[in-house]
Amino acid sequence: MTDATAKSAPKGSLMTIDLKTAGPAIALFLLCVIGFLLNPAFLSEGNLSNLLTRSAFIGIIAVGATFVITAGGIDLSVGSMAAAISGVMIIVMNTAVETMGPGVSTVLLGCGCSIVLGVGAGWINGALTTKGKIEAFIVTLGTMGIYRSLVTYFADGGTLSLDFAIRGTYRPVYYGSFLGLPIPVWVFIFVALVGWFLMNRTAFGRYCTAIGSNESVAKYSAIKVDRVKTLTYVIQGLCVSLATIIYVPRLGSASSSTGVLWELEAIAAVIIGGTVLKGGYGRIGGTIIGALMLTTIGNILNFTDMISNYLNGTMQGLIIIIAVWLQRADWGAGKAKAQAQKD
């Protein structure tokens, strides 16, 4: 599709591609300007650091979602998965503190547990979709319900709280900072860089794109489709467990309300960033900007009382749609589009 547009409109192509990549960034910039005009405190160091730290959860999960969506899949279970993993982490660390004490080793045990669970849960989603031949939407809708009810069960309907002795050890993972940037932001940057490299500089990234554009062709081209698709879900699971590792020290608790709707926010971040929902084209950089945008919208709405609280959802919806429209609409390349559609 992109190729077709480029070929049939050689003159307009530069501009089209430019807007496609720059659209989300322009929208984010405009949002920041609006935020600053509403209240100069928006650009204060404290607020910017809050914003970046908050974006880290959705951002890290969305990097994983970019791979799943690029390969033509979808994962609806990430929010519930995050809640269930947080719950198990807290239980494991609370139990371990009796034998291992509230030291770093207990925290490492919790983190290791999180990674094993995340990779395992991702593999289950992947295997059920590829080997089980069930649509990803149904598989992950199912696991979404399972993980959500598991955390409710673990917490006995209430809230799981991390032992106070460990909180002191674990707290810096969320509240600490290194070279002026909070730790969660460093994790976010690291995940984004690795994700970008995987997507754009490795065979694996190209396989994802190929499978997302046309699975049968990919299969005939000797790509191990099932293995690559399963791997995208494993990466997604790993991203969820990394997000969980930085989420748990924030409030030290997990309940059935943890991570509600994170899956939709992650998918929204991916699509705002320019990745195509039906697969075949993925952009990690765009995803990062998408995640930043989503957090910024909520932040700005908290910075003003001009808009009724009841209309927060309306504002978020409008901004998301406008942001995607900015990059999809054909700016002065209407004819080229018509021709591309004919092809």
Next chain:
Amino acid sequence: MKTMHKLGALALSGALALSASAALAETIKIGVSYPTPTHAWAAGMNWHAEQAEKRLEELYPDVDLILVNSPDPNAQASALEDLVSVHQIDALVVLPFESEPLTDPVLNVKKSGALITVVDRGLSQPGIEDIYVAGNNPELGRVSAEYMKGRLSDGDNIVVLRGIPTLIDNERFDAFMAEMDGSGVNILDHKHANWNRDDGFEVMQDFLSRFPDIDAVWAQDDDIAIGVVAALKQAGRDGDGMFVVGGAGMKETIKGIMDGNELVPVDVLYPPSMIATAMDVTVAAFKSNGPVAGRYILGATLITPENAASFYFPDSPF
């Protein structure tokens, strides 16, 4: 002759007494129906219902309480039908999932002759329930405002974090604002934090970036208050007489009050144990020699270090 006379008198005293006398010979079956606990408050309610069941069945061997929880309004409607057809209950204690869809099902239970006790959420038609037990949402707002007014002075600034946009939230908020009116305390802004720790944390972070001078926070709910406290500590603005008022009666919050926590010095009660109150009153309808039908609105008690111990249930999940 004497017995006949007695029976006549009993019949005169109404359907309530009649069902009681008929049940004397056998067990009194009372169905207790409420939503499946999916959040901490409801889990606390579930725990208190189980405690009350144990206690009441021990006290009265002829009373059988049947606890049923349902994941959605439809399931609750079916559960009510089963309680009538399978268990042939003499009374029903129900915390409706939603008012509208459960009004008819409860009405059908009433038609079977059972005594009806409604808890917390009223039905959409008046006059169905014999007994009504509920917390007091407007009073929760008013009591919170009264306490905050008492500690603040003219020109002080507060921010308000609200729950999920619902009637409950509006009742609490409107009563709070009405009581604050004319106190000279500035309410800088109010935002919804959805009775949720994470939202409480993020909304409070933004309030802290936006307003350099905040003297106190009304968080309305203990879960929101936990997020607020984390944000205050992160920004290092938890000193200088800053205080946060939550609500509900979470055990950790009450423990903190008993231990003299200065940041969250009080709490306002909206007790999950109200289901136990409702079960007690319903059993009393069969056992007491006094009349019990009527409306029981529980107080939104201000929990302070002095009275905290009587609201502390360390074994409850909430």
